[in-house]
Amino acid sequence: MLGLTILGNNSALPAFDRHPTAQVLTLEDQLFLIDCGEGTQMQLAKYKIRRSRINHIFISHLHGDHYFGLIGLITSMGLLGRTQDLHLFGPEPLQAIIDLQLKVADTALPYQLIFHALRGDEVIMQEEKIKVSCFKVSHRIDCWGFRFDQVKAPRRINPDNTRKYEIPAAFYERLKWGEDYTTKTGEVIKNEWVTEAAPRARSYAYSADTIYNEALVEKVYNVEVLYHETTYLKDLEDRAALRFHCTTTQAATIALKANASQLLIGHFSSKYETLDLFEKEAREVFPNTLLAIEGVTYRF
Amino acid sequence: MLGLTILGNNSALPAFDRHPTAQVLTLEDQLFLIDCGEGTQMQLAKYKIRRSRINHIFISHLHGDHYFGLIGLITSMGLLGRTQDLHLFGPEPLQAIIDLQLKVADTALPYQLIFHALRGDEVIMQEEKIKVSCFKVSHRIDCWGFRFDQVKAPRRINPDNTRKYEIPAAFYERLKWGEDYTTKTGEVIKNEWVTEAAPRARSYAYSADTIYNEALVEKVYNVEVLYHETTYLKDLEDRAALRFHCTTTQAATIALKANASQLLIGHFSSKYETLDLFEKEAREVFPNTLLAIEGVTYRF
Numbered sequence: 001m002l003g004l005t006i007l008g009n010n011s012a013l014p015a016f017d018r019h020p021t022a023q024v025l026t027l028e029d030q031l032f033l034i035d036c037g038e039g040t041q042m043q044l045a046k047y048k049i050r051r052s053r054i055n056h057i058f059i060s061h062l063h064g065d066h067y068f069g070l071i072g073l074i075t076s077m078g079l080l081g082r083t084q085d086l087h088l089f090g091p092e093p094l095q096a097i098i099d100l101q102l103k104v105a106d107t108a109l110p111y112q113l114i115f116h117a118l119r120g121d122e123v124i125m126q127e128e129k130i131k132v133s134c135f136k137v138s139h140r141i142d143c144w145g146f147r148f149d150q151v152k153a154p155r156r157i158n159p160d161n162t163r164k165y166e167i168p169a170a171f172y173e174r175l176k177w178g179e180d181y182t183t184k185t186g187e188v189i190k191n192e193w194v195t196e197a198a199p200r201a202r203s204y205a206y207s208a209d210t211i212y213n214e215a216l217v218e219k220v221y222n223v224e225v226l227y228h229e230t231t232y233l234k235d236l237e238d239r240a241a242l243r244f245h246c247t248t249t250q251a252a253t254i255a256l257k258a259n260a261s262q263l264l265i266g267h268f269s270s271k272y273e274t275l276d277l278f279e280k281e282a283r284e285v286f287p288n289t290l291l292a293i294e295g296v297t298y299r300f
Numbered sequence: 301m302l303g304l305t306i307l308g309n310n311s312a313l314p315a316f317d318r319h320p321t322a323q324v325l326t327l328e329d330q331l332f333l334i335d336c337g338e339g340t341q342m343q344l345a346k347y348k349i350r351r352s353r354i355n356h357i358f359i360s361h362l363h364g365d366h367y368f369g370l371i372g373l374i375t376s377m378g379l380l381g382r383t384q385d386l387h388l389f390g391p392e393p394l395q396a397i398i399d400l401q402l403k404v405a406d407t408a409l410p411y412q413l414i415f416h417a418l419r420g421d422e423v424i425m426q427e428e429k430i431k432v433s434c435f436k437v438s439h440r441i442d443c444w445g446f447r448f449d450q451v452k453a454p455r456r457i458n459p460d461n462t463r464k465y466e467i468p469a470a471f472y473e474r475l476k477w478g479e480d481y482t483t484k485t486g487e488v489i490k491n492e493w494v495t496e497a498a499p500r501a502r503s504y505a506y507s508a509d510t511i512y513n514e515a516l517v518e519k520v521y522n523v524e525v526l527y528h529e530t531t532y533l534k535d536l537e538d539r540a541a542l543r544f545h546c547t548t549t550q551a552a553t554i555a556l557k558a559n560a561s562q563l564l565i566g567h568f569s570s571k572y573e574t575l576d577l578f579e580k581e582a583r584e585v586f587p588n589t590l591l592a593i594e595g596v597t598y599r600f
Contacts, residue, residue: 013379014342038372039339042314062404064375072338072368079313093404100400104362104393106441141406 002027002202002225005297006266007043011231011245012065014038015270018294020065023227024049025204027148028129033057033073034146034206040069041076047295051077052084056125058132059090060208061143067094071101078109085112089124089134091142092117118144121219127151135219137210140244145207147220152177153198161194200224202300205260209267211241212250217257225300226260227292229267234281248278252285262300266292302327302502302525305597306566307343311531311545312365314338315570318594320365323527324349325504327448328429333357334446334506340369341376347595351377352384356425358432359390360508361443367394371401378409385412389424389434391442392417418444421519427451435519437510440544445507447520452477453498461494500524502600505560509567511541512550517557525600526560527592529567534581548578552585562600566592 003026008019020037024044031053033040044051051073059067067090077086088094095115102109116124118134124146125132131151134144154176162172167181167189175181181189205220206227220226231245240247246254248265255263263286268275275291282289290298303326308319320337324344331353333340344351351373359367367390377386388394395415402409416424418434425432429451434444454476462472467481467489475481481489505520506527520526531545540547546554548565555563563586568575575591582589590598 013376014345019342038369039342042319042339045314062401064372064401064405068368068372069338072364075364076313091404093400097397097400097404100393100397101362101364104391104397104441105364141404 001029002204002300003297004204004225004227004264004300005047005049006292006294007040007047008037009266009268009292009294010065011229011267011269012063013270016273018268018270019043020068021267022069023206023292024054025148025206027202027204028150030055030130032132032148035060035066035208036068036070036073037065038068038072041073043294044073047297051080052082054086055084056087056132057089058134058146058206059088059094060145060206061139061141062091062093062097063141063209066209070094071098074098074109074113075102075105075107078107078111082109082111085114087114087116087125089116089118089132089146091144118142135216137208137216138213138244139209139211143208143210145205145210145216145219147203147205147223149203150201153201155191155195155198157195165189165194167194207254209244210246211244212246212254214254214257216254220254220258220260222259224260225262225264225298226255226258227264227266228254230265230278230282231267231269233272233277248281249285252282252289255286255289260286261288263289264292264298265289301329302504302600303597304504304525304527304564304600305347305349306592306594307340307347308337309566309568309592309594310365311529311567311569312363313570316573318568318570319343320368321567322369323506323592324354325448325506327502327504328450330355330430332432332448335360335366335508336368336370336373337365338368338372341373343594344373347597351380352382354386355384356387356432357389358434358446358506359388359394360437360445360506361439361441362391362393362397363441363509366509370394371398374398374409374413375402375405375407378407378411382409382411385414387414387416387425389416389418389432389446391444418442435516437508437516438513438544439509439511443508443510445505445510445516445519447503447505447523449503450501453501455491455495455498457495465489465494467494507554509544510546511544512546512554514554514557516554520554520558520560522559524560525562525564526555526558527564527566528554530565530578530582531567531569533572533577548581549585552582552589555586555589560586561588563589564592564598565589 010018228251310318528551
């Protein structure tokens, strides 16, 4: 399952009950928290996402609307008695900020907070089933996007055939990952006799805050779901550029050039009370566009 | 008017939709923000308190539930184009935390943020009509309470007599502060002929987070309204002491010994879903007790 819950979709100033950026990606049964604006721990509680299920947090850059909720979440996890490791990926100065705030509070976390400083464009996490990379985008200060790729999708079991060859259910998980089955009498049941090819590996890219820059295209190329900021509507292209942000049309153009299947837009300026024009304008260029709405879980 | 709006009344962990500590005191038409837990800027918006009216912020100590919302508020004030000075009173390391967070964001505030480090027990603000003092309380880390005193309450005008002596309305403000009036013909109208004695000067004390310590009594002596933390009910006195907090009975005892007129209790532990027992227990010792309820403005 590729799922994404929006905890905040607004840009710098909270407004109209919209919170600053934070979202939770679900992939291969893992929860990844991407950015962590002020109030994220309350939003997690509101939308019933268990903090204890989050083991990886990704911070794109050090503008407050993307990380001011982090220290509160980290310390609350400690107060709740967390013991499992927490991996935090973010710009290098983030560590000093956290260390200073823990020190003045005389707080020692009861769990390991493992900090991974972002450098350039690189793979920052590689597990059996998931690979996460970061890539630089073009903002007023150092800023990274993140790309999450399922390494390989599991093959699909054909239940008629597994029954025919009398393969025990306990072996199904290994079948999904391509193994052949050997019967007690030594007969080899070829994997392809009982499974079908995997569907396309799932993928998600979060492009953070960025000015329009086509260099982004190759970094998110062929991604299934692309989240791209649209701080402004298309008539404010100049203001967007001045502030290192994007418009609806620009985000949709990136999605089109990158051959994404789905575009999700967010990081709306607090000057806009309603959001329907964002959707309309982006769809003119890239029809398969959705608005990132707070509290909604998108299942792709 | 002595008014107090509760923006958050919970201790360390946000729970049951209760936010961490923050409150706005209104005295002599000034708004003072006392502590600033995560989400305070959203709470200010929710309860329609204009950020621009706040010129003084007081931070008691550097546990996150009392200040994690400060940096977001400060930067939002900047984004909103604030130009008037903002005075911030807090423990000395707070300045380094703010400076570091502004620096990594490459943010220059468009207004003067004037930081006043708290030292011991001292007067930290002295204006014509208001005096603010801080006093050390006994917590796990350095922690201060704040006391706000109206320097002198204005005398009450007797409208029958001002009419009788034909004193122009433009002079009323000076009458309130004790001046005599001299007529065009040189006749002196004594102030006491046309005004009545001032009521008791208003005062408010916020005792922050503290273990039970009777040294507090003289610091808040004779205060009109005392806010005192009650993290726990009375049966958890040992736990309260272990964590440098107080129970209902302890807070009420301080109010009684300090000869306060009114006690307001808050900073409830997230282990309690309902709060009625807090009120009941405190009133057994100090009947004039109110619960600090989020979103309520108390007018004393």
